[in-house]
Amino acid sequence: MHVLLIEDNEDDACLIREALALGREVGVILTWADRLMTGMRYLTEDHIDAVVLDLSLPDSQGQATVEKVRRHRPTIPIVVLTGLDDEAQAVQAVREGAQDYLVKNRLDGETLLRALRYAVERARVENELRHSNEQLRALTGHLETAREEERTRIARELHDELGQKLTGFKMDVFWLTKRLAHSEGVQDTGPLLAKTRVMAALIDETIAGLRTLISELRPAILDHLGLMAALEWQAEEFQQRTGIVCRFVTPLQEVTVNSTGATALFRIVQEALTNVVRHARASKVVIRLDEEGKELRLAVEDDGQGITEAAATGRSSFGIVGLRERVALLKGRMTLSGNPGKGTTLTAYVPLSKEAA
């Protein structure tokens, strides 16, 4: 293990060197730097496993010292050295990302060695965890894309195959009805005509059902006319379906977001509207889309009973976790706030992309 000590006080440095002397037998190598700048150079050039860091250096003081090292090498384990009188600062440093802290006057070799070993181990586990989180997020994104593609494919298949066949079928039944109505050879066409009329009505019903199914799977309006038109349509459709007044309000003429972004934002609105129906007891919902600086702001506001703090931050609600994940995939952030008896507002902020939907 190669340890870098950044410490300007020579006495303290000697103390550490002595304390680590017993570590030499187990392969601990110590490099000493008396300035942060020098230490940073070692961090760049050498393979360092851990840093023992004094917070008060001639060229850097306090939390900024930890921040600078972490900015330079985000994953390096840091053990902070502190005097008796500034333990509070050391605790703060741990919150800021240092692995551990040691009080100089209470230092002995065994404690230091153990602290370093734990620091390295903890940093390794943290990095693995971060890496695994990143992988999971990438996987979620991939699954989401795959799901969306699959839905589009099925919607297209239903339209092209079933839709065409049903239309043809309806025409044929219509033809049959006409023929029966004007036929003279067939006796008692009444029951036959009744049958064909029932068939025609049934086909109409099936086509209507198919239409609903297709637009639920993937609203074509999103692909053809973009996010704004799709949200407008969604608001209308939601109001018709649920009886809850729904408005789409935007000062924008067009929105700069690529098609993946448009799909994600559209699904966020759908998910938020589902939550309104399930939990909010609202009578009105407003969907707002706006640009603020370099961000796109999407808000869904209802006038219902208001989400509780616990529900809004809860880990158990897959709906909300899913919403946060969708927003995170767009490199955005989401807030969810409830006001008891006054309603709930969900707001997503997403960076604007240059490509238009």
Added chain:
Amino acid sequence: MMSQPVELLLVEDNEDDMILIDEAFAEAKLMNVIQKVRDGEEALAYLRREGRYKNAHRPGLVLLDINMPKKSGFEVLAAMKEDPQLRPIPVVMLTMSDREEDIVRSYADGACSYVRKPMSVEEFAHVVKEFELYWTLVSRIPVRES
């Protein structure tokens, strides 16, 4: 949703049949644009926007005669249903007879329906109206351009 006039493509080699269809179309007072080609090869060139058809619009409905020189209606139908770009376009076959094997094959190969020639005005208008409704199934825009 409102339906809007779809563009029609008529694939027919027989001059007399063409005239009868033209008359029916005129009499039905439809708003639709009707394009005509004379054989199967030309039909596919038109649909694929090849050569002189490079600015052609993709039609919302194809009326396809079965018996044609060069490529038969069945061959055109099969080629259309194999092409992901053309597959969404509904095809109605035009037949001279009620030959059952022709009809069975039309449906099996993916045609939506068939119509016996000559087509009545009423029949013509009905076919067009139904397929305009079909296009409103998911969208106001007839064919996905790509």
